[in-house]
Amino acid sequence: MSVVAVPGSKSVTARALFLAAAAEGTTVLRRPLLSDDTDGFAEGLTRLGYDVRRDADVWLITGRPEGPAAAEADVYCRDAATAARFLPALAAAGHGTYRFDASAQMRRRPVAPLTRALRSLGVDLTHGEAEGHLPLTVVADGIKGGEIELDASLSSQFLTALLLTGPLTAEGLRIRVTGIVSVPYVEITLAMMRRFGVTVARDGDTFAVPPGGYRATDYAIEPDASTASYFFAAAALTGRTATVPGLGADALQGDLRFVDVLRRMGAEVETGPDATTVTGTGRLSGLTVAMRDISDTMPTLAAIAPFADGPVRIEDVYNTRVKECDRLEACAENLRRQGITVETGHDWIEIRPGTPKPVEIACHGDHRIAMSFAVAGLRTPGTTFDDPGCVKKTFPGFHEFFARVRADWGV
Numbered sequence: 023m024s025v026v027a028v029p030g031s032k033s034v035t036a037r038a039l040f041l042a043a044a045a046e047g048t049t050v051l052r053r054p055l056l057s058d059d060t061d062g063f064a065e066g067l068t069r070l071g072y073d074v075r076r077d078a079d080v081w082l083i084t085g086r087p088e089g090p091a092a093a094e095a096d097v098y099c100r101d102a103a104t105a106a107r108f109l110p111a112l113a114a115a116g117h118g119t120y121r122f123d124a125s126a127q128m129r130r131r132p133v134a135p136l137t138r139a140l141r142s143l144g145v146d147l148t149h150g151e152a153e154g155h156l157p158l159t160v161v162a163d164g165i166k167g168g169e170i171e172l173d174a175s176l177s178s179q180f181l182t183a184l185l186l187t188g189p190l191t192a193e194g195l196r197i198r199v200t201g202i203v204s205v206p207y208v209e210i211t212l213a214m215m216r217r218f219g220v221t222v223a224r225d226g227d228t229f230a231v232p233p234g235g236y237r238a239t240d241y242a243i244e245p246d247a248s249t250a251s252y253f254f255a256a257a258a259l260t261g262r263t264a265t266v267p268g269l270g271a272d273a274l275q276g277d278l279r280f281v282d283v284l285r286r287m288g289a290e291v292e293t294g295p296d297a298t299t300v301t302g303t304g305r306l307s308g309l310t311v312a313m314r315d316i317s318d319t320m321p322t323l324a325a326i327a328p329f330a331d332g333p334v335r336i337e338d339v340y341n342t343r344v345k346e347c348d349r350l351e352a353c354a355e356n357l358r359r360q361g362i363t364v365e366t367g368h369d370w371i372e373i374r375p376g377t378p379k380p381v382e383i384a385c386h387g388d389h390r391i392a393m394s395f396a397v398a399g400l401r402t403p404g405t406t407f408d409d410p411g412c413v414k415k416t417f418p419g420f421h422e423f424f425a426r427v428r429a430d431w432g433v
């Protein structure tokens with residue numbers, strides 16, 4: 023048995039930072055995630071002129087419902103799509119000139135549906151190089167509000183950015199969504215907005231966000247469920263037990279549902295009020311599973327798939343092609359290098375059983391490719407990585423932490 027206390031949720035930390043910045047008063051954030059993405063997000067807020075004070079485990083943010091204090095700012099969002107998509111929307115509700123740029127990887131990822139929606143609300147927004155991509159400049163003069171349509175079929179983050187920004191507009195927002203992925207992330211957004219004082223009314227595909235109402239609070243960040251997937255998968259793969267405290271029946275994050283996939287494959291799963299436990303049983307069955315709602319855990323499953331006793335087919339994950347890298351192809355490439363038979367289509371991947379050979383994993387600068395193949399490496403000694411440090415996006419200490427869990431399990 024092993025208690026695996028994983029770091030805080032990236033998604034919850036990013037939202038909490040936004041909400042704290044937008045709220046009246048000083049918010050206390052407890053156990054935020056310390057990683058490149060969340061550091062970039064917090065630094066972005068500081069550059070925009072918000073008062074963010076950070077001690078290791080407690081961050082204090084003083085909100086400004088009127089918008090950024092800085093009249094002008096340059097914000098570098100690094101690899102973080104949360105920062106690159108949420109912060110321009112926050113800035114647009116203020117008054118000033120704000121420039122946003124990001125790493126080469128993040129510059130390639132789309133922001134067009136969001137920037138189109140902001141423009142349709144009257145925001146003066148220009149793309150610096152390629153239309154629909156960072157860098158971009160917002161010349162902000164407040165947002166009146168009104169009705170918009172939004173295509174969220176490439177990323178739910180466009181919707182989250184607009185929902186979070188709604189209370190900062192003069193009249194509120196009505197957002198009609200025409201397609202959507204990663205729905206559980208929108209549920210995190212709505213639940214956290216409620217914690218900061220704002221209730222969004224939902225009628226089918228339409229979200230009505232009232233103006234005003236964010237209030238500072240004392241908020242404890244739950245552990246990261248996507249990170250937990252590596253330890254649950256590792257337990258299933260090695261016949262060990264992983265208990266992740268802080269992720270129980272009331273957890274906000276949809277990615278905790280990855281344990282249902284492991285249960286279908288043969289692992290034992292116990293969800294308690296304050297923790298989730300996975301125990302490997304020595305059996306790992308093949309399956310077909312749609313992962314549209316929990317696609318950050320697609321690489322976790324793909325990497326361990328060769329050890330199943332039948333094919334593993336993962337469907338409805340087109341949006342994993344527009345993440346830190348094209349994750350469908352990155353998983354397929356690494357599995358093929360390991361000697362595994364893999365097929366991919368527009369939005370799916372199918373992996374045949376086999377015995378992976380130890381190879382150097384091509385991480386493509388993607389933390390999830392590195393962490394997923396590290397898990398599979400438990401059964402493939404000699405696996406190495408071309409860029410082990412890319413885990414810093416969400417879990418800078420991953421390799422050391424993983425080594426400690428392994429030592430504890432004796433694997």
Ligand SMILES: O=C(O)C1=C[C@@H](OP(=O)(O)O)[C@@H](O)[C@H](O)C1
Pocket residue numbers: 032033034036104176177178179182203204207317318341
């Ligand atoms: O809103 C969020 O915090 C996130 C939403 C998801 O992205 P998409 O909505 O782009 O699938 C997820 O993959 C990402 O890691 C975090």
Ligand SMILES: C=C(OP(=O)(O)O)C(=O)O
Pocket residue numbers: 101102103104318345346390416
């Ligand atoms: C897709 C991811 O990150 P983001 O979109 O927040 O950059 C991720 O963490 O897997």
